[in-house]
Amino acid sequence: MAVSAMTALDCAWGFYAHRQINRLAIFTLPPEMLGFYKKNISYITEAAVNPDRRRYVVEGEAARHYIDLDHYGDSALAKLSVSWDLALTKYPEDTLQAHGVVPWQIYRTYIRLREAFLVRDPDAILRLSADLGHYVGDAHVPLHTTVNYDGQLTGQTGIHAFWESRLPELFSTRYNYLVGRAAYLHDPQRAAWDAVASAHHALDSVLGFERSLALQMGDRRYSYETKGRQTVRVYSQEYAAAYHDMLAGMVERQMRAAIRMTGSLWYTAWVDAGQPDLFSLMAYAPGEEELRRRREELKKWREAASGADSILHR
Numbered sequence: 380m381a382v383s384a385m386t387a388l389d390c391a392w393g394f395y396a397h398r399q400i401n402r403l404a405i406f407t408l409p410p411e412m413l414g415f416y417k418k419n420i421s422y423i424t425e426a427a428v429n430p431d432r433r434r435y436v437v438e439g440e441a442a443r444h445y446i447d448l449d450h451y452g453d454s455a456l457a458k459l460s461v462s463w464d465l466a467l468t469k470y471p472e473d474t475l476q477a478h479g480v481v482p483w484q485i486y487r488t489y490i491r492l493r494e495a496f497l498v499r500d501p502d503a504i505l506r507l508s509a510d511l512g513h514y515v516g517d518a519h520v521p522l523h524t525t526v527n528y529d530g531q532l533t534g535q536t537g538i539h540a541f542w543e544s545r546l547p548e549l550f551s552t553r554y555n556y557l558v559g560r561a562a563y564l565h566d567p568q569r570a571a572w573d574a575v576a577s578a579h580h581a582l583d584s585v586l587g588f589e590r591s592l593a594l595q596m597g598d599r600r601y602s603y604e605t606k607g608r609q610t611v612r613v614y615s616q617e618y619a620a621a622y623h624d625m626l627a628g629m630v631e632r633q634m635r636a637a638i639r640m641t642g643s644l645w646y647t648a649w650v651d652a653g654q655p656d657l658f659s660l661m662a663y664a665p666g667e668e669e670l671r672r673r674r675e676e677l678k679k680w681r682e683a684a685s686g687a688d689s690i691l692h693r
């Protein structure tokens with residue numbers, strides 16, 4: 380029996396947390412940006428999960444959501460935390476691709492967003508803003524920075540969805556989401572690496588606390604819940620609460636950091652594009668062609684996902 384009733388689409392910071400991060404990032408923006416983003420809040424929120432949907436269809440997409448820092452040894456950050464071109468002088472491209480590229484993907488998406496602002500293309504601004512929030516969200520999940528991404532190497536299989544889906548779903552209504560205003564980032568590539576580094580620093584606690592709690596609570600680790608017509612094994616509420624307490628606000632901290640960084644990258648892209656007037660885009664509504672494109676994409680993603688194994692997102 381699966382640890383939870385996850386479908387192929389139901390993963391990665393949980394869809395719930397990704398949507399929250401994108402939605403709340405909007406409220407960090409300055410007045411010059413706020414109106415346009417608020418007007419499109421439903422799209423930005425819903426499209427937060429597009430990159431996960433896309434990974435069954437677009438080659439290379441899967442690698443954009445994580446980075447196996449521990450694959451590269453102790454000085455991974457020193458060796459890697461540079462531009463893509465410089466990293467390519469140290470490792471072959473297929474090695475970098477195989478072990479994930481999320482920090483570079485954040486930077487690439489920021490560049491494309493800046494270009495979309497430059498040409499004032501509302502479809503692209505919205506699409507890329509939503510994508511960027513997703514990758515930033517993933518970079519803040521400690522288990523997205525390791526080869527042991529689901530605790531599979533330490534007898535803790537299932538911890539990925541436990542940490543990033545079940546915990547936020549159970550406890551995030553109590554989180555404080557007043558994260559302040561978006562800040563200008565002088566070096567977006569460096570900021571992406573800083574996010575990944577700090578998520579990776581939290582990894583020992585994520586795994587270590589769960590390991591000791593499992594020993595302590597024994598068979599109270601799991602319980603059964605009915606979802607639709609299925610009964611599934613889940614981490615029990617009691618166990619989740621105990622683990623969440625041990626983490627001492629980590630999930631909340633990581634979500635807050637992801638929200639603030641998402642807003643800051645949107646803001647930085649806009650500033651670096653010369654602060655285009657977004658009020659002139661207030662009348663924007665997606666045209667027939669854009670709506671058709673979105674519908675077709677969704678259909679394609681759904682078909683691909685239903686054919687895919689229910690594998691865990693990384």
Ligand SMILES: [Zn+2]
Nearest residue numbers: 391431444517
């Ligand atoms: Zn993802």
